[in-house]
Amino acid sequence: MTSASVRRVGLVVTGAVLAALTLPLLLPFPEREEGVTFCYPVIGPVQRFNPDLSHSALARTRAHEGAHASQCRRDGAIWHFVRGIFPSQRLAAEAEAYCAEARLGVESGGRARLEYARIQDELREMGWFRRLPSDVLNDSLASHCPMLAAAAAREEAEWISRYRRGP
Numbered sequence: 001m002t003s004a005s006v007r008r009v010g011l012v013v014t015g016a017v018l019a020a021l022t023l024p025l026l027l028p029f030p031e032r033e034e035g036v037t038f039c040y041p042v043i044g045p046v047q048r049f050n051p052d053l054s055h056s057a058l059a060r061t062r063a064h065e066g067a068h069a070s071q072c073r074r075d076g077a078i079w080h081f082v083r084g085i086f087p088s089q090r091l092a093a094e095a096e097a098y099c100a101e102a103r104l105g106v107e108s109g110g111r112a113r114l115e116y117a118r119i120q121d122e123l124r125e126m127g128w129f130r131r132l133p134s135d136v137l138n139d140s141l142a143s144h145c146p147m148l149a150a151a152a153a154r155e156e157a158e159w160i161s162r163y164r165r166g167p
């Protein structure tokens with residue numbers, strides 16, 4: 001290749017990389033998403049949130065995406081990207097983020113039993129984890145927020161014994 005065509009290829013590649021990095025920030029926010037965290041080299045995490053979220057939904061989403069932003073700072077952009085490709089690594093990252101979300105729910109007055117059941121469902125619903133057995137998902141959540149899992153199990157046992165006794 002001549003040096004001119006090398007330069008041209010270089011320009012095209014640079015342009016494509018720049019477009020890939022900036023387009024998600026410029027395009028309209030996808031309707032079904034609540035928030036996203038992009039993890040860039042050097043810059044670190046950049047977040048976007050759905051402008052239609054209610055106050056409480058936004059607080060939850062911020063807690064969730066805040067965990068992903070910490071992961072980005074902790075792992076760096078390349079390792080963060082690689083982790084996203086492998087379901088087991090991705091599961092650890094999502095479990096950590098859902099735990100942060102549920103912890104906020106409990107701190108804001110929610111019941112551990114209900115908050116925990118909700119994040120179990122949310123994780124189950126993620127396309128990435130359809131092939132993973134529920135036990136694997138639940139074990140991952142329990143290992144990332146053991147206190148919350150224990151509180152949820154305690155409340156569940158109380159609730160069942162109250163239900164058995166009747167009103």
Ligand SMILES: [Zn+2]
Pocket residue numbers: 064068094097
């Ligand atoms: Zn997430």
